[in-house]
Amino acid sequence: MSQHLKKVAILLSGRGSNFVALSDAIQEGKIPARIVLVFSNRPDAQGLEKARQRGYPTACIPPEGRGREPYDQLVAEALQEAGAEVICLAGYMRILSPVLVRAFPERILNIHPSLLPAFTGLRAQRQALEWGARVSGCTVHFVDEELDHGPIILQHPVPILEGDTEESLSERILVHEHEIYPQALRIVCQGKYRIQGRRVIVDQA
Amino acid sequence: MSQHLKKVAILLSGRGSNFVALSDAIQEGKIPARIVLVFSNRPDAQGLEKARQRGYPTACIPPEGRGREPYDQLVAEALQEAGAEVICLAGYMRILSPVLVRAFPERILNIHPSLLPAFTGLRAQRQALEWGARVSGCTVHFVDEELDHGPIILQHPVPILEGDTEESLSERILVHEHEIYPQALRIVCQGKYRIQGRRVIVDQA
Numbered sequence: 001m002s003q004h005l006k007k008v009a010i011l012l013s014g015r016g017s018n019f020v021a022l023s024d025a026i027q028e029g030k031i032p033a034r035i036v037l038v039f040s041n042r043p044d045a046q047g048l049e050k051a052r053q054r055g056y057p058t059a060c061i062p063p064e065g066r067g068r069e070p071y072d073q074l075v076a077e078a079l080q081e082a083g084a085e086v087i088c089l090a091g092y093m094r095i096l097s098p099v100l101v102r103a104f105p106e107r108i109l110n111i112h113p114s115l116l117p118a119f120t121g122l123r124a125q126r127q128a129l130e131w132g133a134r135v136s137g138c139t140v141h142f143v144d145e146e147l148d149h150g151p152i153i154l155q156h157p158v159p160i161l162e163g164d165t166e167e168s169l170s171e172r173i174l175v176h177e178h179e180i181y182p183q184a185l186r187i188v189c190q191g192k193y194r195i196q197g198r199r200v201i202v203d204q205a
Numbered sequence: 206m207s208q209h210l211k212k213v214a215i216l217l218s219g220r221g222s223n224f225v226a227l228s229d230a231i232q233e234g235k236i237p238a239r240i241v242l243v244f245s246n247r248p249d250a251q252g253l254e255k256a257r258q259r260g261y262p263t264a265c266i267p268p269e270g271r272g273r274e275p276y277d278q279l280v281a282e283a284l285q286e287a288g289a290e291v292i293c294l295a296g297y298m299r300i301l302s303p304v305l306v307r308a309f310p311e312r313i314l315n316i317h318p319s320l321l322p323a324f325t326g327l328r329a330q331r332q333a334l335e336w337g338a339r340v341s342g343c344t345v346h347f348v349d350e351e352l353d354h355g356p357i358i359l360q361h362p363v364p365i366l367e368g369d370t371e372e373s374l375s376e377r378i379l380v381h382e383h384e385i386y387p388q389a390l391r392i393v394c395q396g397k398y399r400i401q402g403r404r405v406i407v408d409q410a
Contacts, residue, residue: 157362
């Protein structure tokens with residue numbers, strides 16, 4: 001019985017390490033998905049070059065000279081033309097406007113380097129260190145119209161060690177980002193979940 | 206070389222399970238401390254009865270008819286008369302006013318059933334469930350003049366499971382409260398730490 005492959009688009013702005021983790025898991029058959037587009041707002045994003053090397057369709061729209069909503073309208077159209085059913089933000093350094101979020105309701109995933117609701121926004125690892133937290137981690141969640149806010153699919157804790165720097169903590173969290181993002185995308189692509197209020201209930205297999 | 210035993214007072218309002226965990230660890234010689242007073246705002250607190258059975262000095266001042274600051278002034282005096290050097294809140298269901306916090310600056314510890322700064326205030330376990338968090342935990346921190354806010358000594362993560370209720374999650378977190386509260390009190394009584402801003406730096410032994 002062949003399983004339907006969900007069409008996934010990935011949005012990135014940087015090196016795309018989470019994109020690579022997702023791509024690897026898909027190629028290894030762990031996620032019933034097919035990557036139909038890798039999109040960036042930055043033509044020089046290393047992740048775009050990696051996507052080309054892996055043979056994926058890529059697209060880039062520079063935001064310069066465009067307003068936030070008109071830009072996001074173009075992005076939504078590019079994603080729809082590619083047939084994307086699920087969107088994964090993977091180091092995409094733009095806050096999505098409602099026009100993009102509403103085009104894919106409960107179909108956009110993001111990964112954030114903290115245990116939300118703690119330490120939203122930029123440089124979450126540094127925020128955790130400065131707050132003196134002893135545990136941080138990472139979160140995969142659905143994107144809604146508030147920043148780093150939507151229903152949580154998976155989280156993983158990471159201890160903060162004496163002597164940790166922003167760099168060392170970020171590296172240790174990243175290891176777990178690369179684990180839980182593919183796991184979360186698998187849950188979503190298999191469709192074995194439902195959202196109740198803020199809670200994502202995963203069906204036990 | 207005999208080590209100085211820190212004089213510890215414990216404040217509780219309920220069954221006092223964290224008091225019992227601290228008392229056990231002290232009696233087992235794991236913490237260089239001596240309990241000089243177990244105090245409650247509630248004469249019917251089960252923890253008070255346990256303290257009497259264990260032979261500790263106890264005190265209770267009912268708050269009825271007293272303002273917050275006058276009450277806390279009486280509590281501070283009782284703690285000072287007992288010679289308390291370190292105060293442990295163990296399910297003490299009153300918010301401390303500045304008069305009490307300032308009487309023991311960076312000498313009052315509290316345990317909270319979440320990974321602060323997430324889910325401050327009452328029923329933190331229920332808040333975590335309703336928020337759809339996948340990881341919560343517990344935090345031992347110094348008390349400052351903001352609720353559930355002071356510098357963190359230790360935290361421990363606890364996964365939230367499918368089907369968890371407020372009761373089941375609270376029970377699993379409590380197991381780790383009983384572990385990290387004695388560990389944190391040990392650090393404080395040994396004096397092997399320093400506070401830099403919000404960060405508690407523990408000297409590596």
